[in-house]
Amino acid sequence: MQVEIDEPRCVAAGHCVVAAPEVFDQRDDDGVVVLLDANPPDDEHEHVREAALLCPAAAIIVRDRGGAP
């Protein structure tokens, strides 16, 4: 799994950090998402997919190995 962030879209809601704290964090000053792990391990995949679905700005892009979204 490959995770990408469309940073200008981020609205700093922090829902991704709640859903997958091992993979996402927020910057201190403006709350914008920080990607901790662009290739998260298998046991994080479900949390990452949940984070992508929950993101109110559609700023998290998840691609499975091979490039398909």
Added chain:
Amino acid sequence: MSDVLVVGASAAGLATAESLRRRGFTGSIRLIGDEVHQPYDRPPLSKKVLSGVWGADQTALRAPADLAALDIDLVLSSRAVSVDVRRQEVVVSGGRRLPYGDLVIATGLAPRRLGAFDGLAGTHVLRTLDDVERLRAELAAAERLIVLGAGVLGCEIAATGRQLGLGVTVVDPAPVPMGAQVGPEIGEMLAGLHRANGVEVLTGTKAEAPVVSNGRITEVLTSAGLVAADVVVVAVGSTPATDWLEDSGLILDDGVVCDSRCRAADNIYAVGDVARWWHERQARSVRLENRTNATEQGLAVADNIMGANKPYVPVPYFWTDQYDIRMQVFGDLSGAHTIRVLEGDPATRKFVAAAESGGRVVGVIGWNSARGVRKARELIADRD
């Protein structure tokens, strides 16, 4: 025939369809929308799109390839006009009947209009991408903007108007901006923020009538006197878009009335701004008009269509960006009596505060404190 028919192709409808696929739903899904555009996001309209920082295409909720990969039959420019719940069919404009197994109602809101201002050249509402393009074009040649309504949308439009260099007046009969969402104390701070940025904030003031010259609005008569305008935006709230359901037999009461599973009737669900459901943890009927609810409720409805039979019990959340302030609110502040600052200082416009009612924290607010407010969410008494 589609196994699931979603009426409304905005955030809530798309989230439901996408979540069904992510949960492994293999049946057919049809998603119909009354606008010509691919599903797009509304929060940027009053901010980045109105200011011109973003083009319309940047509001797309999913890239075309990602949308195609969901294997959804997306039908645009198609307006639902009625539903026959017995035959399980939705009728769309033109008379075509669309049979369904499960129906998801996601038709959102229609902006409330003010009779005397409606349809007058120079007056606008802001709900759709087409609305914002029209407004942006007129603001480019304008000097004076009046915003009727100091709710979240009205405040954002006022801030964007100042960013565009316009003279801006906000008119609202309520005592403070956004009082319904944030209460009197934070509302007063917002009034101060807008005034500090050069907006004339006329709270406690009624818009009485438009003054028209050569068929165009030139002034607004308010209870505080005449205010000049090139452009007037009416941002006085919205009503659930349920006209098409009037003869359906479904219960409508400021939204589509649902049980705790967001179910309006057998095989029929409602999601997003249009849905009023029984919030089990709050033990009352709730309808939320915010972007996060559109997504979270879409997930919940997808789960329930697939048999989860789970109540939907979210902690409400919204954010707004005005000038250099990003405000985030978790919970429900409407019944709060006290605001207690937890960290930072309102004077520096960077703080986290708890809103309390009867000794319980009912909500938390952050200004420019995204991390802090996310952590403070744990304090809300009825949280998950």
